[in-house]
Amino acid sequence: MRTIWLSLLIGPLFAACADKPLDMSKPVYVTVSTAMGDVTVELYGDTPLHRDNFIRLCRSGAYDGVLFHRVIEGFVVQGGDPDSRKREPGVLYGGNDGGYTVPAEIRSGHFNKRGALIDAKAGDETNPERASAGTQFCFVQGRRMTDEELDEAEKQINEIRRNWLFHLFKKRLSGRSTMVAAEEGELESRAWRMVEDTLSLLGRYRIPEERREVYRTIGGAPHLDGSLTVFGEVVDGFDVIDRMARVETDPSDRPVHDLVIRSTKVFQK
Structure with missing residues (x-):
C-alpha cells in the first residue's frame, strides 16, 4: 500500500517537472528522437510565435508516432502531419496542418543553411502571407x-x-x-x-x-531564403539527418520504410 501511495505522489511530481515554466530569456532546445537517432535543435528567440507553437506541440506529445513523410536527399526531411500517425501504406501525407497556421516570422538574419529548422507552408499563390502550417516542420539537409x-x-x-x-x-x-x-x-x-x-x-x-x-x-538550400520562416537550427544530430535523408523513398518522396518520431523533449541548459 505504501508503494502505491508513493507512486501516486511521485508520478504527478515528475509530470509537473517535465512541464515546468521555461525562462524565455535563455535558449530553448528540443530533442527529436527517432529509430535512427536523436536530433537536437535550438529554437530562435526572435521567432516567438513559431518557438512557442513548437514547444507546445512537443510538450503535448503531438509528434509522438508521427512520420517524417517527405524526404529528399540534398534538400529536406519533413514531418509533422497528424494524419501520418495512421501510417497507411501508399498514402501521400502532408495535407494536414493541424487545422491552423502560424503567422510568418521571416527574419533577414536567418537563412536556410544546413541544419536549419524551417516551416512547411502552402505556396505563395494561395498563401501570399506565407503563414506556416501549424504542425509541420522540416530539417534542411541541403548540400554544398x-x-x-x-x-x-x-x-x-x-x-x-x-x-x-x-x-x-x-x-x-x-x-x-x-x-x-x-x-x-x-x-x-x-x-x-x-x-x-x-x-x-x-x-x-x-x-x-x-x-x-x-x-x-557547409551547404544548405539557398533558393528558400526569404520565402519562409526559419525558427531554429540543429546543434546536434547532423549525422542522423544525413542518415534519414538517404533512406529509400517512393515516387512521392515518402520513405518506403516508415520513419517515425518516437518522442520529443523540450529543455534548457
Missing part, C-alpha cells in the same frame, strides 16, 4: 553549392519574390475591389504595376558574401 549554383539560386530568389509580390498585391486589391470577374485582367495589371514599383525601390536581392561562404562550405 558552387558559385555558379549560388548565382542561379539568386535568380530564383528574385523570381520567387517577384511572383510573391504579385499574389500579395492581387489579394489586397481583390479585398478592396468591387470589380466583376470581367475586370480581372485590369486588377492583375494594377498588381503587376505595384510589383514593378516596389522592386524598383527594393533593388535586386543578392546573397551576401558571408552567406555564400556558408553555402559553399
Whole structure:
C-alpha cells in the first residue's frame, strides 16, 4: 500500500517537472528522437510565435508516432502531419496542418543553411502571407553549392519574390475591389504595376558574401531564403539527418520504410 501511495505522489511530481515554466530569456532546445537517432535543435528567440507553437506541440506529445513523410536527399526531411500517425501504406501525407497556421516570422538574419529548422507552408499563390502550417516542420539537409549554383539560386530568389509580390498585391486589391470577374485582367495589371514599383525601390536581392561562404562550405538550400520562416537550427544530430535523408523513398518522396518520431523533449541548459 505504501508503494502505491508513493507512486501516486511521485508520478504527478515528475509530470509537473517535465512541464515546468521555461525562462524565455535563455535558449530553448528540443530533442527529436527517432529509430535512427536523436536530433537536437535550438529554437530562435526572435521567432516567438513559431518557438512557442513548437514547444507546445512537443510538450503535448503531438509528434509522438508521427512520420517524417517527405524526404529528399540534398534538400529536406519533413514531418509533422497528424494524419501520418495512421501510417497507411501508399498514402501521400502532408495535407494536414493541424487545422491552423502560424503567422510568418521571416527574419533577414536567418537563412536556410544546413541544419536549419524551417516551416512547411502552402505556396505563395494561395498563401501570399506565407503563414506556416501549424504542425509541420522540416530539417534542411541541403548540400554544398558552387558559385555558379549560388548565382542561379539568386535568380530564383528574385523570381520567387517577384511572383510573391504579385499574389500579395492581387489579394489586397481583390479585398478592396468591387470589380466583376470581367475586370480581372485590369486588377492583375494594377498588381503587376505595384510589383514593378516596389522592386524598383527594393533593388535586386543578392546573397551576401558571408552567406555564400556558408553555402559553399557547409551547404544548405539557398533558393528558400526569404520565402519562409526559419525558427531554429540543429546543434546536434547532423549525422542522423544525413542518415534519414538517404533512406529509400517512393515516387512521392515518402520513405518506403516508415520513419517515425518516437518522442520529443523540450529543455534548457
